[in-house]
Amino acid sequence: KQEVTQIPAALSVPExxxxxxxCSFTDSAIYNLQWFRQxxxxxxxxxxxxxxxxxxxxxxxxxxxxxxxxxxxxxxxxASQPGDSATYLCAGRSLRDYKLSxxxxxxVTVRA
Amino acid sequence: GAGVSQSPxxxxxxxxxxxxxxxxPISGHVSLFWYQQALGQGPEFLTYFxxxxxxxxxxxxxxxxxxxxxxxxxxxxxxxxTQQEDSAVYxxxxxxxxxxxxxxxxxxxxxxxxxx
Numbered sequence: 001k002q003e004v005t006q007i008p009a010a011l012s013v014p015e016x017x018x019x020x021x022x023c024s025f026t027d028s029a030i031y032n033l034q035w036f037r038q039x040x041x042x043x044x045x046x047x048x049x050x051x052x053x054x055x056x057x058x059x060x061x062x063x064x065x066x067x068x069x070x071x072x073x074x075x076x077x078x079a080s081q082p083g084d085s086a087t088y089l090c091a092g093r094s095l096r097d098y099k100l101s102x103x104x105x106x107x108v109t110v111r112a
Numbered sequence: 113g114a115g116v117s118q119s120p121x122x123x124x125x126x127x128x129x130x131x132x133x134x135x136x137p138i139s140g141h142v143s144l145f146w147y148q149q150a151l152g153q154g155p156e157f158l159t160y161f162x163x164x165x166x167x168x169x170x171x172x173x174x175x176x177x178x179x180x181x182x183x184x185x186x187x188x189x190x191x192x193x194t195q196q197e198d199s200a201v202y203x204x205x206x207x208x209x210x211x212x213x214x215x216x217x218x219x220x221x222x223x224x225x226x227x228x
Contacts, residue, residue, distance in 0.1 A: 004154070034216065043116070043203060043219040044155070089154050099145065099168065100217065102154030 002027045002094045006103035014111050019077040021106045023090035028068050031093040034100065035064050035075050038087045047088075048075070052095075080110045114138075116220035118204050124226045125194045133189045133223045135204030145217070146179055146189050147203040155203055161187060173198075194227045201225070 003026040013019060025033070032051050036044040048057045048064040050073070056065040061078040077084055087107045091100035117136040125131050137144050142163055147155035148171075157171040163184035172179070176195075181187040191198055201222040207215050 036219075041221075041224075043118075043221040044205075046216040046218065049216050091154070099157040099160060099171070100155075101157070102147075104152070104154045 002030070002092050002097065002101035004090060004092055004101050004103040006088075006090060006106050008106060009104065010107045010109075012109040012111060013080055015080060015082060017080055017110075019075075019080050019084070019108060019110075021075040021077075021088050021090075021108070023073040023075070023103055025071050025073070025092045025101075027092070027094045028071055029095040030066075030068055031095050031097075033064075033066055033073050033090060033092045035062075035073075036089045036091065038089060038105065044089065080108075082110045082112045084108060085110050116204055116206055116218050118202075118220035118223050120223060121221065122224050122226075124228065127194060127196060127227055129194050130190065130192045131194055131225065133191075133202050133225070135187045135189070135220060137185065137187070137204070137206030138208075138218055139185075140208065141206035141218075142184075142209050143207045144181060144187050145205045146187070147205065148173075149201040149203055149222070151200075158189070158202075191225075194225075196227050199225055199227045 034049045035047045050066040063076045087105040089105040091102045119134045144161040146158040149155040159179045160168040161181040176192045178190045203222045205217045205219045
């Protein structure tokens with residue numbers, strides 16, 4: 001079973017600082033990994049999807065990397081803004097499975 | 113529709129009542145997932161449909177939980193004889209093609225169930 005861990009559980013930074021969110025997973029036979037954003041009381045919005053053959057994906061100020069050998073993914077958010085305040089979850093899908101296994105998330109607060 | 117729609121948005125049930133939660137996936141989406149999210153935790157897998165076929169129900173916590181998708185579109189998650197530990201947000205997600213696809217998963221806003 002794919003186990004996903006996210007550290008830290010919470011993070012508070014001043015506006016403009018770059019954010020680094022970490023995700024680790026146990027099964028290196030990973031099919032893909034997704035990063036999601038969740039706002040309070042809302043569902044999940046997919047931010048980036050990295051296939052197992054890729055090392056990173058970029059969308060605007062967001063960049064996510066995938067290192068299968070070390071079982072890690074990192075989400076970078078450049079020049080953070082108060083609107084980036086949310087919970088960020090990573091989820092991995094193993095080759096032998098089709099369901100996503102989620103971490104508990106990192107709750108980010110960007111202070112104006 | 114434009115996105116995954118779930119209803120009701122909130123449900124309060126007395127312990128022992130039966131509840132039914134509805135999910136309308138994005139039109140044409142083949143795959144449909146149900147997840148359960150406890151407060152402060154990540155979503156936990158419950159069950160998976162590919163069209164009308166329920167291919168995996170290994171995440172359903174007990175035989176009080178039942179899900180169906182009879183025509184391969186709308187899905188219903190039913191919980192019988194609700195217990196306080198069933199209190200959580202129930203999320204539905206869909207994706208365009210089969211489980212080996214490489215596409216993103218689209219989530220609904222969820223149904224927040226509170227069992228008193």
